[in-house]
Amino acid sequence: MKMEKETTIYDIAKQLNISPATVSRALNDHPAINIDTKKVIISKAKELGYRTNIFASNLRRKKTNTIGVIVPRLNSYFMSTVLAGMEKVANEASYNLIIAQSLESVKKEMANVKTMFNSHVDGLLVSLSYDTENLDHFEPLIKKGVPILFFDRVLTHKKCTSIVIDNLKAGYEATNHLIAQGCKHIMHITGNLQRNVYQDRLKGYRLALAESGLHYCEELVRTTDFSYQSVNEMVQYLTSLKPVPDAIFITNDFYAAHCIVALKQAGFSIPEDIAIVGFNDDPIAMVVEPNLTTVRYHGQEMGEVAAKSLINHLNEQSSIKDTNAIILHSELVVRASSLKGKST
């Protein structure tokens, strides 16, 4: 195949009888450059199909303009909105994104971190995998001074900032809502309690119970990996309880939706027999019947804030050094799955 040789600034310089330095400056919007020479250079560059060699540029400038993103999975509505937010901000600031999924495994997460390390990312945005226990694998990056910002699923580290919602409050509100509906035996199905998001929501759950004088009962709290396969077992478990719970607060909309289906199949009425509250306001909440009450938080915003904070820090427009955490807004969205008809 005949293919064009790569054009360099030297080619442009030669053709225009000027120096490569001038070409470089023109292409980079250097202030001290004649507007006319600049125009000529840019049009010549276009003509020759020039593209900057970012490797030469990165090598020289010791900056890659690349941000690494590690997420557990890409396949949730929430995560994809987060990424859209990050991409938007990154694009505007001419940063590139390298995205990797840990598929909920620390092992994969470690490999991802290593890749990011070797890619010399300027900074890292991370939502931790299901079973990450500590941040040791991030140390090499931290030692090199690469800023790391955790979002949503975080662990605290004295040198890193976290972006989260107030999960305790969200869990509290969800549980309180169920209590307000008259529920007395509220089950809580959640994820690995090492993850802040689940730990804090549990705290909120307990707080709400305590405030209402309801008894906290260990057998009403169950953790799961949210796999589709485990739903039936879970439903079997909960229906074997005495008394059967009259409400469930489930920290995952997809799992909640599957539970609703399974519970209905088992003969329960939702919400009359069992009221359900989910988490995340996934579009599935509007499909499952009855529609799912859930906690909404804005993924796009979280992504934007995360990326913006990191980039501002990188551009030294502000520092996140001393910011320990940024808390974003969340709200309970009440739908039919939790509304016990009070008037009947």
Next chain:
Amino acid sequence: MKMEKETTIYDIAKQLNISPATVSRALNDHPAINIDTKKVIISKAKELGYRTNIFASNLRRKKTNTIGVIVPRLNSYFMSTVLAGMEKVANEASYNLIIAQSLESVKKEMANVKTMFNSHVDGLLVSLSYDTENLDHFEPLIKKGVPILFFDRVLTHKKCTSIVIDNLKAGYEATNHLIAQGCKHIMHITGNLQRNVYQDRLKGYRLALAESGLHYCEELVRTTDFSYQSVNEMVQYLTSLKPVPDAIFITNDFYAAHCIVALKQAGFSIPEDIAIVGFNDDPIAMVVEPNLTTVRYHGQEMGEVAAKSLINHLNEQSSIKDTNAIILHSELVVRASSLKGKST
């Protein structure tokens, strides 16, 4: 903040009193290198926290080991499995992935392509946006000899390979299934007919109708952008038809699920009044009631095949030059939403 200076092969060389070339060779598993020197070098490298500067390396080797991926959206189950497949293969071949979403807009797609171009990706994997009309914006890449492989949503280009399922066959089978259930007025709701996937499925639909002697009727075919907001309007339209369709083949599971909900609200029984078939086997198919009959195809496999083909081509282990298209398997998964009880 005190942070370590970046270690180079020169640092290692100096400390070990050998030449940088030897260090480079050792680190790159060059065959002609003493096993002992290699060991010493590697342990020294680890000690100093050395990481290769891929920019210097890329600059020198004129290869980036990076593959660009452009997809319409990340937020579908299908797409995330595709990406997981690509990542797996890429990782194994030590390629990196740069992922970008076009958010279904050509404009954004063009920007993405430009970014990829400037990132000097070795190759590109693309699923086209909703409204892409031609491949002109890929020409700069093609001119430079960067191989581009389209998957799922494709347009043919003499220099590019496509990876798809047999959408015509899938559409044909879906429609035929509905016909076999005794449906006579089968509606088809689909996407922009410029996209091969929708165009071909429509062809399959028409073929099935024709074969069964059913009349093809334009008012039974509607296109949509699959936005949640348009569901009600669509349902209103279809219920205003005379006669009201007794089946709908919808080329998107999410939209199909929403339609089921809306139709039920409008008083229709699914599948008795209206049978529904979707497309993609999204997990939502198992949540909506009745469970959705759909066409399944394996995203992970599509991702793996796409990445593998491209990488093999890049490594010159095989060429995709003369491969116009690769067709993957798909199958109809029959569930309750389309099963009219024949025995009643």
Next chain:
DNA sequence: ATGAAAGCGCTAACAC
């Protein structure tokens, strides 16, 4: 406003 020149860190051709 522009040019000359050095050097970022690595690799590979060539020598020994």
Next chain:
DNA sequence: GTGTTAGCGCTTTCAT
């Protein structure tokens, strides 16, 4: 098996 050396394409002082 190892060293020498040149240069990938760019940016950036320092001059002018």
